[in-house]
Amino acid sequence: MRNESDGEVRVAGSVVMSFEEVCPERIDLIHKNYRKLCNLLVDVEEWGQVVIINMLTRYARTQFVSPWKEEAMLDEKNVEAFYDSDEDQNKNGVAAKKPYIMDPDHRLLLRNTRPLLQSRNAAVVMGVAQLYWHLAPKSEVNIVAKSLVRLLRSHREVQYIVLQNIATMTIQNKGMFEPYLKSFYVRSTDPTQIKILKLEILTNLTSETNISIVLREFQTYVKSQDKQFAAATIQAIGRCATNISEVTDTCLNGLVYLLSNRDENVVAESVVVIKKLLQTQPSQHSEIIKHMAKLLGNITVPMARASILWLIGEYCERVPKIAPDVLRKVAKSFTTEEEIVKLQILNLGAKLCLTNPKQTKLLMQYILNVAKYDQNYDIRDRTRFIKQLIVPNEKSGALSKYAKKIFLVQKPAPVLESPFKDRDRFQLSTLSHTLNTKANGYLELPEWPETAPDPSVRNVEVIQPIKELVTPLGKLKGKKDNLGGKFYSDSEEQEDSSQGCKSSSESESDSKNEDSSSSSSEESSDSESDKEKRNEESFHLTFECKLLNHKAVNFDAEDEKEENKEVSVKAAAKQEVSLLDLVDFSDVSTPVAVPKPVMASRLAADLEGLSLSSTAAVIDVSICQWLFSEC
Numbered sequence: 279m280r281n282e283s284d285g286e287v288r289v290a291g292s293v294v295m296s297f298e299e300v301c302p303e304r305i306d307l308i309h310k311n312y313r314k315l316c317n318l319l320v321d322v323e324e325w326g327q328v329v330i331i332n333m334l335t336r337y338a339r340t341q342f343v344s345p346w347k348e349e350a351m352l353d354e355k356n357v358e359a360f361y362d363s364d365e366d367q368n369k370n371g372v373a374a375k376k377p378y379i380m381d382p383d384h385r386l387l388l389r390n391t392r393p394l395l396q397s398r399n400a401a402v403v404m405g406v407a408q409l410y411w412h413l414a415p416k417s418e419v420n421i422v423a424k425s426l427v428r429l430l431r432s433h434r435e436v437q438y439i440v441l442q443n444i445a446t447m448t449i450q451n452k453g454m455f456e457p458y459l460k461s462f463y464v465r466s467t468d469p470t471q472i473k474i475l476k477l478e479i480l481t482n483l484t485s486e487t488n489i490s491i492v493l494r495e496f497q498t499y500v501k502s503q504d505k506q507f508a509a510a511t512i513q514a515i516g517r518c519a520t521n522i523s524e525v526t527d528t529c530l531n532g533l534v535y536l537l538s539n540r541d542e543n544v545v546a547e548s549v550v551v552i553k554k555l556l557q558t559q560p561s562q563h564s565e566i567i568k569h570m571a572k573l574l575g576n577i578t579v580p581m582a583r584a585s586i587l588w589l590i591g592e593y594c595e596r597v598p599k600i601a602p603d604v605l606r607k608v609a610k611s612f613t614t615e616e617e618i619v620k621l622q623i624l625n626l627g628a629k630l631c632l633t634n635p636k637q638t639k640l641l642m643q644y645i646l647n648v649a650k651y652d653q654n655y656d657i658r659d660r661t662r663f664i665k666q667l668i669v670p671n672e673k674s675g676a677l678s679k680y681a682k683k684i685f686l687v688q689k690p691a692p693v694l695e696s697p698f699k700d701r702d703r704f705q706l707s708t709l710s711h712t713l714n715t716k717a718n719g720y721l722e723l724p725e726w727p728e729t730a731p732d733p734s735v736r737n738v739e740v741i742q743p744i745k746e747l748v749t750p751l752g753k754l755k756g757k758k759d760n761l762g763g764k765f766y767s768d769s770e771e772q773e774d775s776s777q778g779c780k781s782s783s784e785s786e787s788d789s790k791n792e793d794s795s796s797s798s799s800e801e802s803s804d805s806e807s808d809k810e811k812r813n814e815e816s817f818h819l820t821f822e823c824k825l826l827n828h829k830a831v832n833f834d835a836e837d838e839k840e841e842n843k844e845v846s847v848k849a850a851a852k853q854e855v856s857l858l859d860l861v862d863f864s865d866v867s868t869p870v871a872v873p874k875p876v877m878a879s880r881l882a883a884d885l886e887g888l889s890l891s892s893t894a895a896v897i898d899v900s901i902c903q904w905l906f907s908e909c
Contacts, residue, residue, distance in 0.1 A: 290318055291326015294333055302721060308337050309735040312383065316390045324399040331394075331405040334387055335705075336724060338413050341733075342384040344726035345415040380415075383736055388414055395425040400436045401707075403429060404443065408706035411447065412723060423454045427461050434469060441475035443706045445698045448482035459483055459491075464499060464507075473507045481514040482696060489518060489525050493532075500536065500544065509547040512536065516551035517694045520558065530555055534566055537573055545573075546582030553585040556593075557691040564596045571600050575607070580616040587619065591626035592689070594633055602637045605630055609645050620657050624649060624664055629685050631668045642668065 294315070297307070308315075315330055322330060387409075394406045407422040429440045448455055455462075462476045462483070477499070484492050496518075499511040512533065519529030533555070536548040549570060556563050570586050577583055587608065594601040608615070608623050615623065627645050630638040646669075649661040667681040704711040710720040 286314075287318055287321045288323075290315065290322050291329055294326070295329045298329060298333060302333075302336075305337060305340055306735075308333070310738055312337065312736050313386065313738070316383075316386050319390050320393060324397065324402055327394060327397075327399075328401045328405045331391060331402075331409055335409045335412055336721065338384060338387055339724040339726060341731055342381050342413075342726075343728075343730045345378060345380060345384075345413075347726070381730060381733060383733060384413070388418070392421070395422060400429050400432055400440070404440065404707045407443070411706055416451070419451065420454050423458065427455070427458045430461060434472065437472055438475065439707070439712065441472060441479065442698070442701075442712055445475060445478045445482065445696070446701050446706065446711070448479055449696055449699055450702065452483050452485070455479070456483055456485075456488075459488060463495060470504055470506055473504065474510050477507070477510055477514050478696060478698065481517050484518050484522065486522060486524060489522055493518065493525070493528070497532075505541070505543045508541070508544055512544065512547040512551055513694075516555055517696075519555055520694045526555070526559075530563065530566065534569065537570070542577065542579050542582075545577055546579030549573075549577065549582040549585045553589050554692045554694060556589060557689070564593070567593055567597055568600060571597065571604055574604065580618050583615075584618045584622045587622040587626050591622070591629045594626075594629055598634065601626070601630055602634060602641075605638055605641055609641055612645060612648055617654055617657065620649065620652070620654075621660060624657070624660055625685070628664045628668050628681075632682050632685060 297304075301307070312334070315334065319327060319330055391406045391409055394402050397403055397406075403425050407426055410419050410422050426440055426444055430437055432440075444455060459480070462479045464473045464476050468476070480492055480495070493515070496511050496515055500508055500515075502508050502511070515529050515533065519526045530552065533548045533552050537545055537552075539545050539548075552566065552570065556566060567589055571590055574583060574586050577586070587604070590597060590601050590604050605623075605626055608619075608626070612620060612623060623645065627638065627642040631642045646661055646665050649657050652658055652661070667678050667684065670678040701711055701714055704714075704716075704720070705723045708720060709717045
């Protein structure tokens with residue numbers, strides 16, 4: 279059976295898509311159709327489900343109160359109530375906070391979208407996941423984790439989008455995916471971008487309980503032939519060291535060990551990460567700075583060399599014997615260095631001139647003279663600026679007095695953050711979230727209202743159909759049957775048929791009795807001619823009774839077939855009734871034309887010239903009337 283709503287299901291997705299393109303801001307047009315769309319959501323085709331889910335997500339953010347705010351308020355009140363005594367609560371007039379009650383329509387949306395997490399379409403699953411992330415209470419969001427992990431078995435393109443959304447989720451709620459930590463282990467067959475995303479998720483999921491497992495996994499990733507992935511792994515180790523203070527020393531020792539690696543990219547990335555880690559605890563790791571200074575001659579990566587020079591210049595007071603010698607070495611190769619390295623050489627010379635002018639003043643003048651004619655204008659500008667600060671003259675002015683405050687000021691330690699931290703400003707599973715920039719056509723997700731709007735706008739009035747006082751066709755047909763087709767009831771018909779059979783049998787028995795009586799009288803008084811005449815009459819009467827009895831049986835069978843046919847016709851279709859269909863109420867005594875019995879030619883010749891008695895004629899007419907009245 280096809281439902282009446284089949285048409286609505288087929289066009290619902292197209293209608294909502296048209297609404298999103300033409301007037302997405304007309305929220306008032308959704309009120310009356312909100313519950314219908316929620317109920318039809320499971321039956322709509324897959325791409326229509328994606329469009330409807332996105333529209334209902336934005337609609338719900340404008341019509342319902344935030345469940346997160348209520349949970350936070352309840353937590354605060356519970357903490358205060360735990361520490362305050364009953365007397366304090368009574369004095370302060372603190373009343374029990376009414377528990378948060380979700381709007382029934384809000385719950386309807388969450389309940390009807392939850393089965394779609396089992397959809398075979400990845401876009402539908404991702405749409406439901408973002409809906410729960412933006413609308414559901416924090417305690418109910420975890421149900422989407424298993425469905426998202428299931429999508430990681432799909433194609434690479436699907437994995438990339440899903441992993442990006444999971445990376446954003448793990449920043450705010452790492453407990454969602456902690457049970458599925460091993461699902462994010464990197465495989466050798468994964469593309470580089472997917473490897474980096476899995477690495478990002480593993481870093482977000484690290485805690486004091488699983489840090490040892492994650493670091494052991496990272497040790498394997500560092501040895502990967504994929505240079506970009508190995509560098510990202512070293513950065514992940516640095517993030518783990520800053521996030522979990524218990525493993526900071528362990529991570530630093532591991533990074534220092536990587537400085538002896540044969541791969542320059544690994545060494546360079548290790549230097550950059552160590553530089554960031556040493557800014558948090560520089561006084562405790564002066565030996566690491568000395569070790570890195572010794573590696574300066576072997577490292578050729580510009581970023582790594584610049585990081586080592588920055589570290590030595592920033593903490594030159596902790597390594598007073600090594601810093602001047604490092605400046606001497608890099609001064610010789612100044613003209614062949616990269617731009618980023620030249621800038622750090624200038625900074626190192628300026629800091630050493632301010633802290634140790636006796637050993638470095640002449641060396642710094644040489645570097646300034648060489649840099650003054652450099653091809654890069656940034657280096658020339660930096661050279662003139664530094665020269666006015668550290669080599670005072672009449673034109674220097676009062677700025678040279680603040681040289682130490684400018685160069686030797688203490689810098690804040692850098693914070694190693696996830697690149698997905700600022701992506702939560704975009705709605706999940708959108709192009710803007712993937713690109714981390716606002717794309718054309720992107721609609722901002724509305725903020726939760728302070729007070730919920732009137733929920734009665736979503737009520738739909740049900741119009742009851744008007745019942746007309748018209749006699750149903752079935753009843754009219756029944757009346758016609760009662761009036762015309764069957765004048766007597768079924769029980770009376772059965773009695774009549776039984777009586778007819780009895781009358782036929784009685785007539786046969788009477789004929790036999792007459793035969794016997796005629797035979798007896800024939801012997802006594804009748805003549806032979808009378809005897810033959812009566813025999814022929816009795817034979818004719820008996821034959822006609824049997825023939826009519828046989829026809830009555832056939833008529834009864836045909837009557838049953840016609841009754842069955844009438845019942846089936848009544849059940850299949852209701853036909854109009856006219857007065858012409860009704861059977862006339864004719865008197866039973868009205869003479870009825872009796873059809874001629876079909877007889878064989880021989881029998882007709884034998885019966886030719888015979889005449890029946892009056893009694894036989896009466897019996898013949900009564901039986902025929904009964905038979906044809908039943909027909």
